[in-house]
Amino acid sequence: MEENLQPKVDALNSKIESANNILIIASTPVDHDSLATALTLKWYIKEKYNKESNIYIFANVLDSAKSFPGFEDNIQQKHPDKVDFSNYDLVILEDGNALRQFFTSKYEQYLPLIKKENLYSIDHHEAGPIGEYIPENTIRIKDSCTSKIVYDYFVKPSGLKLNLEVATWLYMSLSSDTGIFNFEVYKDTFAYAQMLLDLGVDHYKAVEFSVPKEMMNFTVWAIEHTVYYEVAGCTILSIDQHSREQLTERFGKDWENKDLLKYYQKIFMHMVEDYPYGLIFKEGKDDGKTRVVWRCSALSKLELMPILRKVGFVANGHRNAGGGITDKPISQAVADFIKEMEVLLNPNSESNSLYTNL
Ligand SMILES: [Mn+2]
Numbered sequence: 001m002e003e004n005l006q007p008k009v010d011a012l013n014s015k016i017e018s019a020n021n022i023l024i025i026a027s028t029p030v031d032h033d034s035l036a037t038a039l040t041l042k043w044y045i046k047e048k049y050n051k052e053s054n055i056y057i058f059a060n061v062l063d064s065a066k067s068f069p070g071f072e073d074n075i076q077q078k079h080p081d082k083v084d085f086s087n088y089d090l091v092i093l094e095d096g097n098a099l100r101q102f103f104t105s106k107y108e109q110y111l112p113l114i115k116k117e118n119l120y121s122i123d124h125h126e127a128g129p130i131g132e133y134i135p136e137n138t139i140r141i142k143d144s145c146t147s148k149i150v151y152d153y154f155v156k157p158s159g160l161k162l163n164l165e166v167a168t169w170l171y172m173s174l175s176s177d178t179g180i181f182n183f184e185v186y187k188d189t190f191a192y193a194q195m196l197l198d199l200g201v202d203h204y205k206a207v208e209f210s211v212p213k214e215m216m217n218f219t220v221w222a223i224e225h226t227v228y229y230e231v232a233g234c235t236i237l238s239i240d241q242h243s244r245e246q247l248t249e250r251f252g253k254d255w256e257n258k259d260l261l262k263y264y265q266k267i268f269m270h271m272v273e274d275y276p277y278g279l280i281f282k283e284g285k286d287d288g289k290t291r292v293v294w295r296c297s298a299l300s301k302l303e304l305m306p307i308l309r310k311v312g313f314v315a316n317g318h319r320n321a322g323g324g325i326t327d328k329p330i331s332q333a334v335a336d337f338i339k340e341m342e343v344l345l346n347p348n349s350e351s352n353s354l355y356t357n358l
Pocket of ligand 1: 033034124144
């Protein structure tokens with residue numbers, strides 16, 4: 001059963017009311033939900049409490065994110081070294097469950113600068129390190145997107161009327177986080193979408209999506225280099241140092257900053273018949289670590305997050321989409337993961353009920 005969030009919501013409202021300096025930190029990877037949630041929170045704080053707040057992002061922001069309506073006027077990209085955290089008596093982290101999604105991998109350096117009682121989290125992901133760090137201040141519920149939590153628990157009860165700009169932010173994050181109503185759909189999702197459309201949101205404009213030619217070419221490369229593991233039901237794209245060189249040659253040395261894998265993740269991973277699990281393993285440029293991104297079907301038998309954790313990854317995200325990192329070299333990480341999947345999916349082996357939900 002989901003916990004009753006109301007006491008925490010009340011506490012955050014009183015905190016906003018008494019705060020002098022409010023900082024909202026949007027999660028990375030930056031997506032429509034982290035942007036819409038930050039902007040809606042800032043709007044709510046201004047409308048209800050007549051207070052200003054800052055929105056910072058401590059990460060690389062792609063051009064596609066910078067074109068989000070309202071970005072330029074309200075959101076700043078910063079280096080955390082340039083921020084006087086002690087200046088803020090309220091810091092809100094949104095749309096992420098891991099501290100590194102907000103404060104970079106050097107989060108241990110910045111966290112002591114913020115008093116725990118001044119740090120809040122609003123999120124729709126699975127439980128994670130933030131919930132462990134500030135359990136009393138974590139407002140977390142599974143829903144389509146974080147911006148909907150802000151609407152349901154803050155905006156709606158306040159009686160504030162949404163304007164078209166805010167409704168558009170909310171609709172863009174809802175349609176984006178659900179893959180245009182393909183996953184993370186709950187019993188009230190369509191009623192909520194209808195409410196936003198009734199305010200005048202243009203559905204087609206909000207979901208408009210086209211793929212740059214370069215990304216399409218990258219997608220072809222990625223599909224061609226994907227390996228199919230039949231027994232494990234997985235497709236795996238491994239990007240090791242050799243692939244990195246190929247990619248740099250073909251797409252330029254800044255290929256990694258262009259989010260070129262986005263379309264491959266959307267149309268390929270978990271979409272191949274009999275391969276409900278899609279993963280990308282990527283070797284770090286110079287840190288020797290291995291990063292993973294996964295997608296799986298909502299009807300898939302196994303949950304990947306606990307399996308990846310078992311083989312040594314720090315993994316976070318949703319049941320059907322997430323990412324992680326390990327110190328293991330890439331070939332070892334892939335081999336260990338495949339072995340684990342094969343054991344779990346082999347009917348002759350003892351299946352571990354921890355991993356199955358069907
Ligand atoms: Mn989200």
